[in-house]
Amino acid sequence: MTSSILYKGDLRTEATHLFSGSVIETDAPLDNQGKAQRFSPTDLVATALGSCMLTIMGIKARDMNIDLTGVKMDILKHMKSDPRRISAVDVTFTFPASLQLGEKERTILQNAALTCPVAKSLHTDIEQNVVFNWQ
Numbered sequence: 001m002t003s004s005i006l007y008k009g010d011l012r013t014e015a016t017h018l019f020s021g022s023v024i025e026t027d028a029p030l031d032n033q034g035k036a037q038r039f040s041p042t043d044l045v046a047t048a049l050g051s052c053m054l055t056i057m058g059i060k061a062r063d064m065n066i067d068l069t070g071v072k073m074d075i076l077k078h079m080k081s082d083p084r085r086i087s088a089v090d091v092t093f094t095f096p097a098s099l100q101l102g103e104k105e106r107t108i109l110q111n112a113a114l115t116c117p118v119a120k121s122l123h124t125d126i127e128q129n130v131v132f133n134w135q
Contacts, residue, residue, distance in 0.1 A: 012038065032084070046077035046089045049128065052118035053091060060112035064105065070096040078127075088127035097135035106134060 005015045011028040026041050028034025039047065050073045061068045072094045080087040093113070101109075110132050113119075119128060 052116040053113035056116040057113045090129045
């Protein structure tokens with residue numbers, strides 16, 4: 001098993017990662033009767049995409065002896081209704097100016113990010129708009 005999730009009431013859940021004991025709480029978003037005091041489940045989907053991209057890029061970078069410490073990522077989730085769903089996720093990478101890489105290394109790292117398991121698992125109806133800002 002991966003996780004155990006407990007409904008805490010008032011549209012909040014508590015998910016426990018069974019291997020590590022790490023806990024994540026969720027709330028419904030403001031536009032769906034929630035308090036938005038935590039990530040919403042759809043926030044976690046969008047965030048998982050970014051985290052997966054950066055993790056897979058990090059694995060490839062480590063293999064290439066490249067240190068990605070300081071890379072920042074911003075995520076913007078877009079929702080649609082009828083039925084309510086994620087329609088797009090904007091992912092923007094910002095690389096520190098100190099990370100000087102050639103075009104070949106950048107291309108390899110970008111391809112690693114774009115082929116992460118979450119990116120490949122999301123339905124094709126969800127647009128994945130990815131921008132790589134190399135300083």
